[in-house]
Each structure stands twice: as C-alpha cells, then as structure tokens.
Amino acid sequence: MRITNIEERHFYEIESVKNDWSLSELKRQYDSSLYERLALSKNKDEVILLSEKGQIIEKPAYAIKNPYVLELPIYSEIELENKIIWQM
Numbered sequence: 458m459r460i461t462n463i464e465e466r467h468f469y470e471i472e473s474v475k476n477d478w479s480l481s482e483l484k485r486q487y488d489s490s491l492y493e494r495l496a497l498s499k500n501k502d503e504v505i506l507l508s509e510k511g512q513i514i515e516k517p518a519y520a521i522k523n524p525y526v527l528e529l530p531i532y533s534e535i536e537l538e539n540k541i542i543w544q545m
Contacts, residue, residue, distance in 0.1 A: 458484060465492045471511035 458480075460466040469492065473483050532540065 458487070460487070468492050468511060475511055 460469060469483060469487060472478065472486070472491075476482075478486065
C-alpha cells in the first residue's frame with residue numbers, strides 16, 4: 458500500500474499504531490478517505506499537527522468506537538428482497 462502524500466502517510470502510520478489497525482482496517486480507513494475528511498474540517502496548521510500527532514481526542518464521546526465492520530455478500534436487488542421476505 459503506497460501513500461504518496463507524506464503528511465497523509467504519517468497520519469495513517471500514527472493512527473494504525475494507536476488504534477492497532479490490521480492491514481485490512483488500514484485499507485478500509487484509507488479507502489474511506491479518513492485523512493481527507495478530517496483535513497477538510499480543520500485549518501492548515503491543524504492538518505500539519507494531525508499528520509504529526511494523529512487524531513487528537515478532545516471529548517470522551519470521540520473515543521467511543523464501533524469495533525464491528527460488516528462485510529455483506531453482494532446480492533442483486535431481487536435476491537436481497539427474496540432473502541428478506543423469506544426471513545419474515
């Protein structure tokens with residue numbers, strides 16, 4: 458996995474270690490553009506700080522995470538409807 462932006466790479470390195478992410482979790486976070494989403498909500502100086510120190514948890518509510526990642530099999534819409542109806 459290659460990340461060309463140095464600040465972004467540092468951010469994901471720090472977050473991976475702090476949160477004990479597996480490679481698949483790291484890819485999922487990267488694919489979801491976590492860094493970009495956080496960077497858009499902050500000013501430039503804070504983005505640099507973000508790349509150096511990772512995400513800073515300011516409130517206890519920010520620390521609460523849902524540890525479950527659901528990966529559902531891919532069904533067509535008709536197959537999914539039939540499976541839901543079958544379960545009723």
